[in-house]
Amino acid sequence: MKHVSFIVLLIGVLGYLGYEVYYHQYNLEESINNEIKVLLIYNRDKNSDILKAYESVLEEEGVPFEIMSNSTLIKIPPDTISMNIPAIIFPDSVNQYIKNSTDYWIEKYVKSGGKVALIYDVDTRGKDGKYKLSPTYLDRVLGLNFSVYQEERDQSYQYGNIYFKDQEAVNYFEMPTGKIDENFAIVGYQYGKLLYPLASVRVINDEGQKVYATDEKKRSVIVQKDIEKGSLLYVNTPLGALKGKSDDLLLRSILKTFLFKIAHVPHLISSPNAKGTLVINWHIDSSIEHASIKWNIENNYFRKDINQTFHITSGPDVYIPQDGLGFDVLGEGRGLVEQLMEYGSIGSHGGWIHNWFAKNIKEKNLTTEEIKSYIQNNNEALEAVTGYKPIEYSAPVGVFPPLSSIKIMKELGFKSYYYVGDSGSAPNRTFYNGKMLSDTIIAFPVMTFGINASLKEAHDSHLSEEKMKKYYREFADYLVANRSVRLFYSHPHDIRDYQYQDAVKDFLDYISTLVEEGKLQTRTMTNISHFIVRLANTKKRFTVDAEGIYAEVTNDISLDEIVLAIPKNVGQEKIKKDDYLEDENYYYIPLNGNDNRALINFPVESLLKNRKQDIRKG
Structure with a gap:
């Protein structure tokens, strides 16, 4: 009798477990089969800092995703x-080992129309953590051999420069012109050609490959291969690790191209009203600006149709206490600050004594509390003139120890700051040593033009006025074409004192024209930082069936200036065109700023045609 009872119990347990497996699998497939989303895959560590780097960019770019x-x-x-x-x-670092059969799964998914991005070191190690010694199935599908350890050993992973194939490839991956040299190599602020970690991959079979970028030895860096209905994209540098070290640009640019131009994922646009956005940031360090501010106003370089931000070091000194060379906000500079308020917002440029403050932070002569007190003094002087607390910050001479500085930013209520990391990229919640510094205080990376950012730096590099005029025009066109946000920085006296007056005038005239035509907008750091935080915290859900796409977007504060991007096609079906803005791949739908929730249906054309036919038959 006991034996029979045990068998009955065992059958019951097995039946329950079978039901649980079925129920879990059913729910998983139901979720997958209804909701449009991007999958971010990991093998071992769900809490990896690398994954968090990808998550942050996807949130800021309005992408629906699941880990x-x-x-x-x-x-x-x-x-x-x-x-x-x-x-x-498949991000870098977290997929060095992938489960058996994953490579076959990827191939089937791609052949059926899916798009897969393989980043850097995917499938390069076995379960034991050791490097694979021969090409894998995935290598052969892509036509590249990642498994070169047996031959290369300590040369398997090296550093190299990244060269895009041509200007078309630069544009396709939304790289700003100022970040690319005349040979299409990526360059950095004050560094020249940047060195990136690269794997020593070898070509097995280049049939069907589109090579967008290589290193100086012509090894593949960015490669796409279409396979039947779908596509594989391989990127031979650790995008997540780079983002974790304050180099955001490549991860963001490549993800945007992959998700929006190759995979056509529905998303929210990362600029207000889906427009290119320019943030102009002038740094006012010393008394040299007393005359230059008046000169800029008189010569129409500061304009009321162009929003600008002015970050000021408030004290009466610059190099040493009591040298009397400072801007002196509470003295001679007061009236000038009042004038500048007509042209934009006033922010804090650090700690009271511009060069002295930066020098003593760099030499570690100041404690965190002392640094904070100098910034606080600076802020209080500005508030005494403007009537409001400054919530934008820029570090004098760019000296910004990230961890202690962010702590001070939080305590003093700052919401954004000028940043020399992530150069050339969009404003973002930056990372340092693999960790996000803040989810509410936004870094505004400086836009660079070659190795330079300010006009003085361009002068010191002997760049011609024609070269700068070309840079600035292309920069404005870049913002418009890619609906991107970027920060331009210099000093007011740079315009007056160096050879670029016509170039800056042409740039501002062009900006004014683009603003008037509705193609571009100028905003303050404050405005953009609020938008980025709100967008990153906006919930979005897209579902699809035979009748079309359904979008649900919610935000507890507001949907103001948020724009939906809906792909023009669902599989082989076309989404019905309405009175939407559009480009080659997307319709753009502004959401109602007075609402906290939007529910929108985008039907396919064939459904509407069938309904009209049914009505006629009836």
Whole structure:
């Protein structure tokens, strides 16, 4: 009798477990089959800093996504989900080992129409953590051999420069002109050509490959390969690790291209009203600006149709206490600050004595509390004139020890800051040593033009006025074409004192024209920082079926200036065109700023045609 009872119990347990597995699998497939999202895959560490770097960019770019384990992914039928899961990303570091059969799963998914991005070191190690010694199945599908350790050993991973194939490739991956030299190599602020970690990959079979970038030895860096209905993108540098070290640009640019131009993922646009946005940031360090501010106003370099931000060091000194060379906000500079308020917002440029403050931070002569007190003195002087607390910050001479500085920013209520890290990229919640510094205080990376940012630096590099005029025009066009946000920085006296007056005048005239035409907008750091935080915290859900796409967007504060981007096609079906702005791949739908929630249906054209036919028949 006991034996029979045990068998009955065992059957019951097995039945329950079978039901649980079925129920879990059913729910998983139901979720996947209804909701449009990007999958971010990891194998071992869901809490990896690398994943958080990807998450942050996807949130800031308004992308619906889900983090999923490798083992969960391969339980989903790969050939039925490409309409709902248009893109899958395998980030660097967290997928060095992938589960058995994942490579076959990827191939089936891609052949059915899916898009997959493989970043840097995917599938390069076995389960034991050791490097693979021969090409994998995935290597052969892509036509590149990542597994060169047996031949290369300590040369398997090196550093090299990244060269885009041509200007078309530069534009495709939304790289600002100022970040690319005449040979299409990526350059950095004050560094020249940047060195990136690169794997020593070898070409097995280049048939069908589109090579967008290589290193100086012509090794592949960015490669796309279309396979039947879908596509594989391989990137041979650790994008997540770079983001974690304050180099945001490549991760953001490549993800945007992959998700929006290759995979056509529905999303929210990362600029207000889906317009290119320029933030102009003038740094006022010393008494040299007393005359230059008047000169800039008289010569129409400061204009009321162009929003600007003016960051001021308030004290009466610059190099040493009591040298009397400072801007002196509470003295001779007061009237000038009052004039500048007509042209934009006033922010804090650090700690009271511009050069002395930067020098003593750099030499570690000041404690965190002392640094804070100098910034606080600076702020109080500005507030005494403007009537409001400054919430924008720029560090004198760019000296910004990240951890202690962010602590001070939080305590003093700052919401944004000028930043020399992430140069050339969009404002973002930057990372340092693998960690996000703040989820509410936004870094505004400086836009660079070659190795320079300010006009003085361009002068010191002997750049011609024609070269700067070209840079500035292309910069404005870049903002418009990519609906991007960037920060331009210099000093007011730079315009007066160096050879670029015509170039700056042409730039400002062009900006004014683009603003008047509705193609571009100028905003303050404060305005953009509020928008970025709000967008990153906006919930979005896209679902799809045979009738079309359904979008649900919610934000507890407001949907003001948020714009939906809906792909023009769902599989082989076209989304019905309405009175929307559009480009080659998307319709753009502004949301109602008075609402906290939007529910919108985007039907396919064939459904509407069928309904009209049914009405006629009736």
